[in-house]
Amino acid sequence: MSSTDALLGDIIKPATLRRAGTEDLPILSMTMRDGLVDQADKFKKRVASADTSAYRVVDRGQLVVGFPIDEGVLSFQRLYDSAIVSPAYDIWELLDPDLVSRGYLEYFLRSPRALSYYRAKLQGSTARRRSLPRDIFLALPVPMPPLGEQKRIAAVLDQVDTLCAKRREAISLLGNLAQSVFLNMFGDPARNPLGWPVGKVGDLLISANYGSSAKADMEGDIPVLRMNNITTSGDLDMRDLKYLSSEQVSEKHLVRAGDVLFNRTNSAELVGKSAIYRLPEEVAYAGYLVRLRVSDESHPEYLAAFLNSQYAKRVLRSMSKSIVGMANINAKEVQSIKIPIPPLAEQKRFASAITQVEAAKEPHRTHLATLDELFTSLQHRAFSGVL
Structure with a gap:
């Protein structure tokens, strides 16, 4: 010290x-x-x-x-x-x-x-x-340091933090646009106004697996997605990753492009967060997540958007059970949720629209990554006495 x-x-x-x-x-x-x-x-x-x-x-x-x-x-x-x-x-x-x-x-x-x-x-x-x-x-x-220096450091960090927040807000607003496209194409799932056949989430899947229970840390060769990597707007935030060694990870604990991740345990307001993984690299996922792998007869973009709809969130919260202060939903319960099932061609048309939304997010993500690096660098300098 x-x-x-x-x-x-x-x-x-x-x-x-x-x-x-x-x-x-x-x-x-x-x-x-x-x-x-x-x-x-x-x-x-x-x-x-x-x-x-x-x-x-x-x-x-x-x-x-x-x-x-x-x-x-x-x-x-x-x-x-x-x-x-x-x-x-x-x-x-x-x-x-x-x-x-x-x-x-x-x-x-x-x-x-x-x-x-x-x-x-x-x-x-x-x-x-x-x-x-x-x-x-x-x-x-x-x-x-002296109080005046503390305030100066906080003001510098505030400026970059504000810019980061604006980028995250832009990404979140584009996520809201994706939900608007979903509702416009398929209608509110609670009412199913277009009369699509109704099944269960499990009907769309080939598997629903829990993630690894191995303890991840800052060292290892395989990144691990955890509950905090899923945002409330249905995106994956790839910052603050932890890692496992390849010896700790089996195939059932790996995520590939097109898999939907579901947050089964969290606070009551956050349980049920869902996001689709779109990157080419395989990563692992932690035990508080469920990996939903969709069959060829359905499209993962449709499932992910459905799980992030207000209707699905209401259903998820209503079926969650509190265990030691945390809300919990198991994989079997997720698969039991009723879901309208449009034709695969309509689901693919929706996925094409989402591709355009994701393309619009990319410049914001790139700028946010740059700002995050700057913020981390400024933190290090600030608390080392060289800012």
Whole structure:
């Protein structure tokens, strides 16, 4: 630890525990990319349980730490004077707000340097259940330049982060366009206005397999797709990959172009995220995902768009079961969902339209990748004292 470092425990302390009780406060959800977001804005409806009395109150300026912490799931609350979050989250506050920039501290706590520290210290044997003991979290060394320098660093990172967010928003909007094309061609699956024959998702498949339970890490020769690589808009985000060795991966745990990946375990609002894999390279997929491989009589683009429709998401959430605070849907249940089945020619026509949408996304993805590299470089320099 350098002379300008401080231990995190000298910067933050646990916030006083306050339960929501009967208070009517905004409900916030934690996301990996955007931190805390208004649940009503993100999901267009309430997805928290009806009884929020046990939810924790978080005041403006307090730090909320979710899980998995080794993927930077944490954020300062900047949206409301007071709001509520899941009781599973930890809430912290600054010991002296006049000495620390919240923006600077959040960027550091989500930086590669901090994430590497968390990963090295996690305890437990089950990947998504591993935790970081409080005393170890508070022992994290934090570089602490003067407050003015902290604010300057945060402002620089803000500029690039804003550009990244705009690119991601453009990609998401094009994803919404894909759903509009789906509804225009096939109608709302809930009503099936064009009278397509109705079957089950399983009728379209040749297999539905769970992913590998092997623990992925930062070393290995085969990339592994995990639940956080599937976005809420139905895209695959190929950043923040982990890896397995070829000896740990069998054929049933590999994804090839045209496979649809389904997120079977997540928070209640995110369970059921789905995306189609379109790249030529084979990659592995983790155990919280299900690989849906479509038969020659159906098209994977149609299945992926169906699973990302509002109708399918409502069905998925209604059939999910809560296990240890996480919503779960198994492969058998996914295959039981009713689905209109248009002729293969119509499905292929839809796939052709999606190809054009994907082509429109590509320049945004390329620019986003460049911005991400710049952001990572700036983080490294900022927290090494050379920005």
